[in-house]
Amino acid sequence: MSCSRRDFLKDAAGAAFVSSLPLSAFVVLTADEAKAAVANATVRWGYLVDTNKCTGCGMCVKACKNENEIPYDSPVTRTWVERYVVTKDGATHIDSPDGGRDGFTSDKIRDEEIDPDNIAKAFFVPKLCNQCDNPACVQVCPVGATYKTEDGVVLIDREWCIGCGYCIMACPYGVRFFHPEHKVADKCNFCYHRITKGMMPACVESCAFGARRLANLRDPDDPVTKIITTERVAVLKDEYGTKPHVFYLGLDNNVR
Amino acid sequence: MTEDMIVHGVEWTVKELFVYPNEFIYWSIQIVMYPYMTGLVAGAFVLSSLYHVFGQKDLKEIAQFSLVFSLALLPVAALPLLLHLQQPLRAMEPLLTPHFTSAIAAFGIVFTVYGLIVVSEIWFVYREYFVHQLEALRGSSGFWNAQRRIAYTALTFGAKDVSDEAIKVDHKAAKILAGVGIPVACFLHGYAGFIFGSVKANALWMSPLMPVIFIMSAVVSGIALCMLTYIVIMEFQAFRQRRKGGTTEAGQTKGAEIDIIAKATRYLLGFLVAAISLELLDLIFRGYTAMKSWDILRSVMYGKDFVNIFVLQYTLGNLVPFVLLLLPGRTIKRTVLALLLVLFGVFMMRWNVVIGGQAFSLSFSGYMHYHIPIIPHSLETFKEGLFGALTVIATPFVLFWLINKFIPSLRRGIGET
Numbered sequence: 074m075s076c077s078r079r080d081f082l083k084d085a086a087g088a089a090f091v092s093s094l095p096l097s098a099f100v101v102l103t104a105d106e107a108k109a110a111v112a113n114a115t116v117r118w119g120y121l122v123d124t125n126k127c128t129g130c131g132m133c134v135k136a137c138k139n140e141n142e143i144p145y146d147s148p149v150t151r152t153w154v155e156r157y158v159v160t161k162d163g164a165t166h167i168d169s170p171d172g173g174r175d176g177f178t179s180d181k182i183r184d185e186e187i188d189p190d191n192i193a194k195a196f197f198v199p200k201l202c203n204q205c206d207n208p209a210c211v212q213v214c215p216v217g218a219t220y221k222t223e224d225g226v227v228l229i230d231r232e233w234c235i236g237c238g239y240c241i242m243a244c245p246y247g248v249r250f251f252h253p254e255h256k257v258a259d260k261c262n263f264c265y266h267r268i269t270k271g272m273m274p275a276c277v278e279s280c281a282f283g284a285r286r287l288a289n290l291r292d293p294d295d296p297v298t299k300i301i302t303t304e305r306v307a308v309l310k311d312e313y314g315t316k317p318h319v320f321y322l323g324l325d326n327n328v329r
Numbered sequence: 330m331t332e333d334m335i336v337h338g339v340e341w342t343v344k345e346l347f348v349y350p351n352e353f354i355y356w357s358i359q360i361v362m363y364p365y366m367t368g369l370v371a372g373a374f375v376l377s378s379l380y381h382v383f384g385q386k387d388l389k390e391i392a393q394f395s396l397v398f399s400l401a402l403l404p405v406a407a408l409p410l411l412l413h414l415q416q417p418l419r420a421m422e423p424l425l426t427p428h429f430t431s432a433i434a435a436f437g438i439v440f441t442v443y444g445l446i447v448v449s450e451i452w453f454v455y456r457e458y459f460v461h462q463l464e465a466l467r468g469s470s471g472f473w474n475a476q477r478r479i480a481y482t483a484l485t486f487g488a489k490d491v492s493d494e495a496i497k498v499d500h501k502a503a504k505i506l507a508g509v510g511i512p513v514a515c516f517l518h519g520y521a522g523f524i525f526g527s528v529k530a531n532a533l534w535m536s537p538l539m540p541v542i543f544i545m546s547a548v549v550s551g552i553a554l555c556m557l558t559y560i561v562i563m564e565f566q567a568f569r570q571r572r573k574g575g576t577t578e579a580g581q582t583k584g585a586e587i588d589i590i591a592k593a594t595r596y597l598l599g600f601l602v603a604a605i606s607l608e609l610l611d612l613i614f615r616g617y618t619a620m621k622s623w624d625i626l627r628s629v630m631y632g633k634d635f636v637n638i639f640v641l642q643y644t645l646g647n648l649v650p651f652v653l654l655l656l657p658g659r660t661i662k663r664t665v666l667a668l669l670l671v672l673f674g675v676f677m678m679r680w681n682v683v684i685g686g687q688a689f690s691l692s693f694s695g696y697m698h699y700h701i702p703i704i705p706h707s708l709e710t711f712k713e714g715l716f717g718a719l720t721v722i723a724t725p726f727v728l729f730w731l732i733n734k735f736i737p738s739l740r741r742g743i744g745e746t
Contacts, residue, residue: 148350149351167347168347169349172350183346212431213527214431215428216423216427218422233419235414236414237413237414238337238415241351241355242356243528247690250351251355253336253337256337256415329692
């Protein structure tokens with residue numbers, strides 16, 4: 074086969090033109106345009122847990138499991154409630170049977186009877202994903218299957234997660250797990266499918282005591298945001314630099 | 330609950346005291362195998378480079394072998410990762426959409442670069458041999474000879490020039506590749522250390538020393554495995570020769586050479602000392618600074634995992650072989666025992682890092698115990714059980730046997746540079 078220089082150049086130009094056609098389908102956005110396209114920047118979701126109000130009834134765990142289709146009897150859960158019993162000798166007893174799903178109906182902590190007269194203080198602490206501003210899980214995902222949305226919630230793409238478990242290892246709060254059915258990483262997302270439609274997360278909806286509340290931290294008139302900004306709140310494990318966005322009222326120093 | 334609804338980790342995790350509900354031993358035996366096998370690859374390559382780059386002539390024989398052996402080990406470094414993925418069919422995604430803030434994202438790239446270096450170095454070392462084989466096979470009849478001819482034709486890639494100048498170029502290329510390969514091999518493995526060392530949530534893993542510790546122990550295990558396999562194969566060949574009644578002529582199989590073993594042992598000991606020093610430094614530092622996590626770490630290291638760490642890893646896996654190799658009047662048998670112990674010690678180090686790092690809860694208020702599945706009753710308990718690990722261990726030897734059919738790394742006088 075012979076190919077003159079003229080033919081070669083002609084063909085090459087043609088090939089370059091044809092191959093560049095699909096590229097024109099892409100539009101290059103500026104950073105601001107991209108931000109505006111992704112989400113409304115007037116929302117940053119936060120969460121407030123008032124540990125003084127939690128009674129450990131477990132309705133939030135039940136509601137979450139049902140709403141988010143986490144197999145009801147599997148030990149993993151997107152949210153759970155911990156019970157802390159601090160005895161007068163300074164020892165801390167912690168448990169969370171089935172994530173507190175069925176409430177705390179036994180006085181025993183792991184078969185250990187605790188003398189009621191010996192209890193210095195006892196309380197419940199609900200836990201869920203902290204939707205960190207600097208999420209370690211997002212940093213370590215090798216394929217970008219978990220990502221932070223513009224409104225601050227960390228999501229997982231079930232179609233793209235390879236199930237390596239690195240995010241589970243990286244989360245200091247232990248909120249992540251492998252979904253027993255989908256075989257990919259899973260965790261609380263503040264019921265993203267609900268909050269983006271103006272509804273409350275299932276756990277907030279189901280809490281009869283107002284211990285769990287959702288906040289839009291960018292809205293200064295949001296009543297929950299007002300509490301977070303004006304009262305003394307704390308976050309869990311801030312030493313990891315993850316900047317958690319679940320705030321606690323009445324957080325005890327024994328809480329892990 | 331049906332079989333496919335079982336939560337990953339439930340079957341081999343036993344919890345003690347308070348552990349968060351979602352915590353399990355998610356990274357099990359295959360993640361122990363991953364740094365172990367990667368370490369063997371890197372170590373084998375470093376050993377071969379000692380000869381190719383630094384001209385350690387007395388390592389020549391074991392260098393050829395360890396170069397080819399590192400090729401056999403290479404696919405096995407990625408195998409445990411594949412076996413451990415919950416979605417193995419998506420294994421190529423880190424190459425398609427790498428998310429570079431993740432330490433795992435570059436694995437495919439580093440691994441591929443390293444693989445290309447090893448393969449091309451082997452090609453330059455053995456090209457002359459391929460051409461000679463092709464010439465020898467010319468005109469020979471028979472089905473298998475025809476197959477071999479096709480294989481060798483493919484292996485030469487059409488480069489059949491065996492003039493002195495061409496061979497000189499080959500040797501130079503092999504030397505450059507071996508030189509480039511050392512940092513890449515160290516990177517490949519130091520990188521495995523970084524994957525663990527950078528997990529800030531894990532009190533045991535998080536340490537900037539982790540990558541360096543991993544590299545040192547990698548070289549130790551790689552040298553040990555190459556020496557061991559070399560001794561076993563050479564002794565076996567000599568044994569077979571004797572059974573046949575043949576004499577052991579020079580240039581023929583005559584068993585493992587004590588000079589080579591002595592030299593390689595010296596490197597082994599050097600790297601072993603470096604590895605232990607760094608590990609002890611890490612341990613002392615943690616105890617001295619006694620951060621928040623130290624209470625639970627101490628209870629794991631000096632209590633729950635004491636046998637694994639101080640008896641099996643440091644004493645049986647480090648101290649005993651160290652003494653065995655240093656005592657005068659070393660014999661091949663004693664060396665073999667010491668090498669087996671060294672390999673065991675490095676394996677225990679990987680175990681104590683990976684499993685030990687998950688032995689305590691993130692709440693620092695409870696423990697998790699790992700019970701490796703022995704008899705598999707599902708795909709998962711096979712993959713992440715004893716037999717999955719044995720599959721990973723056996724694969725490089727099968728691969729080496731296959732590769733050695735075409736690239737005889739143990740025959741003297743072939744592929745000299």
